[in-house]
Structures are given as C-alpha cells and as structure tokens.
Amino acid sequence: MVFTDDTAIMLQAAVVLANSGVGTDTMTTVETLDGWYAGHLHTEHRASGPEELESVRAVRHLLYDLLSSDRDTAATRVNDLLAESGAIPQLVRHGAWDWHLHGVSADADPATRIVVDTAMAMIDVVRDDELDRFGICADETCTGIVLDLSRNRSRRFCSTACGNRNAVAAYRARQARD
Numbered sequence: 001m002v003f004t005d006d007t008a009i010m011l012q013a014a015v016v017l018a019n020s021g022v023g024t025d026t027m028t029t030v031e032t033l034d035g036w037y038a039g040h041l042h043t044e045h046r047a048s049g050p051e052e053l054e055s056v057r058a059v060r061h062l063l064y065d066l067l068s069s070d071r072d073t074a075a076t077r078v079n080d081l082l083a084e085s086g087a088i089p090q091l092v093r094h095g096a097w098d099w100h101l102h103g104v105s106a107d108a109d110p111a112t113r114i115v116v117d118t119a120m121a122m123i124d125v126v127r128d129d130e131l132d133r134f135g136i137c138a139d140e141t142c143t144g145i146v147l148d149l150s151r152n153r154s155r156r157f158c159s160t161a162c163g164n165r166n167a168v169a170a171y172r173a174r175q176a177r178d
Contacts, residue, residue, distance in 0.1 A: 002128075003124055006100040006121075009040065012149075013036070019158055021057070021064065027060070030050060030052075055111035062115055063118055066119070078119045082120075087103040089101055089102070103119065104116045134146065135148065137156075139158075145158060146158045
C-alpha cells in the first residue's frame with residue numbers, strides 16, 4: 001500500500017464524495033449521505049439531517065478542486081483549507097481504529113471534518129509526490145476523478161459504470177469490424 005490505511009480510506013471517501021457532484025448528482029438524500037458515511041467514514045460523531053446533507057454537498061467542489069490540482073496548487077490549497085478551519089492535528093483512537101490523525105476536534109461540523117481530513121490525507125500525497133495517483137476518468141463523457149492505488153497504476157475509470165460502458169463500446173466496435 002502506498003499510503004497508510006487511514007489516508008487511503010480518506011482519499012477514497014473524498015473521491016467518491018467529489019464525484020457525487022459530477023454529472024448526475026448522486027448525493028441528494030440523507031439516506032445517500034448515511035450510506036456514504038457507512039461505506040467510507042466513521043459515523044460516531046455526526047448529526048443526521050437535511051442541514052448536514054446540504055453542508056456536505058456544499059464542500060464537494062472544494063474536494064474536486066483539491067484532488068484534481070497539480071502539486072504546487074494542492075499544497076497551497078491544503079494550507080489554505082487547514083488555516084481556514086483552524087486545524088489542530090491530534091492523534092485519536094476510537095472504535096475499531098487504532099491511533100490515527102484527526103485535523104479538528106470530533107465536535108466540529110461534519111463538512112469541516114471531511115474537508116480537513118481530506119486536506120490532511122493530501123499532505124502525504126503532496127509530500128510523497130504521488131499526485132499522479134489521481135486522474136480524470138478516461139470515459140469521454142465523464143469528468144470524474146480516478147484514484148489509482150493499484151501497484152501497476154492501471155486504473156483508468158472513475159467507476160465500474162464508466163469502465164463497463166467503455167468495454168461494451170469497444171466490444172461493439174470490434175464486432176462491427178468483423
């Protein structure tokens with residue numbers, strides 16, 4: 001693994017959240033947000049409701065911009081996001097998680113925690129000069145972010161749907177030539 005587990009999980013969560021606002025909006029209900037939390041984040045310190053949904057939806061563009069930035073821009077954005085949030089990094093242990101880093105206290109609003117945790121994860125990406133782990137989906141109709149944590153760096157599509165759509169198109173093109 002290129003990054004520590006908590007960094008990789010936060011990067012994956014940030015990509016899914018950022019991509020939820022690309023094309024058709026897939027983060028439209030509190031239930032969808034709950035599913036995202038369950039699939040990617042700790043759910044212990046959060047409120048649930050329409051206000052939280054809107055605050056999380058409102059930060060998706062920040063995540064998209066950060067995750068699709070070049071190295072120097074990403075470093076500047078990380079610094080700005082951490083400064084704006086008043087981040088105070090601290091080691092915490094809770095639930096099934098051993099010691100790991102949080103950028104703000106557990107009582108910070110969820111959208112702030114998401115942005116700060118993503119910025120904290122991006123510190124490792126920038127320091128290790130691994131921004132080439134991020135890309136834009138190879139599907140011509142999609143601008144979703146791709147996070148490639150594979151050893152051979154072969155991931156090209158942001159989702160199975162985009163990959164399948166392109167595989168079917170390639171298959172049909174081969175069949176038409178034969």
